[in-house]
Amino acid sequence: MEHHHSLTLAEIGAELIRKPIKHLHLYVYPPDGRVRISAPLRMPLHIIHTFALSKLNWIRERQRRMQEQARETRRESLEHESHDVWGKRLLLSIIETRSAPSVAVTPSALELRLRPGSSAEKRAQILKAWMQEQVRMALPALLSKWEPVIGVQVKRIAVRRMKTRWGSCSPSAGRICLNSDLAHKPPICLEYVLVHELAHFLEPSHNARFQNLMDRFLPNWRQIRHDLNRLPPQSTANSVRETPQIG
Secondary structure (H helix, E strand, C coil): CCEEEEEEECCEEEEEEEECCCCCEEEEECCCCEEEEEEECCCCHHHHHHHHHHCHHHHHHHHHHHHHHHHHHHHCCHHHCEEEECCEEEEEEEEECCCCCEEEECCCEEEEEECCCCCHHHHHHHHHHHHHHHHHHHHHHHHHHHHHHHCCCCCEEEEECCCCECEEEEHHHCEEEEEHHHHHCCHHHHHHHHHHHHHHCCCCCCCHHHHHHHHHHCCCHHHHHHHHHHCCCHHHCCCCCCCCECC
16 A cells, blocks of 8 residues: 655655655656655654755756756757667658658658647657557457466556556456556567566465466566666656666
8 A cells, every 4th residue: 555645855846655665765757857755654754854855965966967868858850869669779750741640660760750840749649659559459469378378367458658667467356557668678578567467466476476477487587577677768768766667
């Protein structure tokens, strides 16, 4: 169970989340330097506040760097913008058209067709929706492969952008949620996260039984997890902690 609160550190606002953990954790997220503190459920507020204030200069420095990088990104020419699609870096090619917006992959480019005068926000919105659709399109074959192997059945599966997790699940309800940014990663990463969440239908924790299940289903899962967690997707590449993560 998590409890969400707000916390003010000098002029900086922070989100405080209390949950069943043992230690304090401090995160600063791009693009605007949002601050989040995770704290044990029973830890006194004054201890949390003192800890956060001791990190105030560190927080400001991270926020300053993110703001500078955001300004640099806005100055970059579109001719040099690139995106990772299923683990392959592709140069973005903008093609103006009077027809409906669309995205296509060529051997070396990610072609985005959109109407003249479309804003950067519109471009990002189209690409985000396309990435979500890539993950959705890959799921039926993966579910057909793994549901009978693991012996479980998914009742509902959602795909959306998540800042701190590659995947999540509710075994009792038969629900799974997957991070749309998995479309940036090699396909085996999506398969691993799906198997990970399906295995939680049999064992909700990350204990020895869960690890034994993963060893049986996907023997090289530890190496895939390492590769997946080593670098965050490009949308969160400047977070202080490499997120999203999966255990």
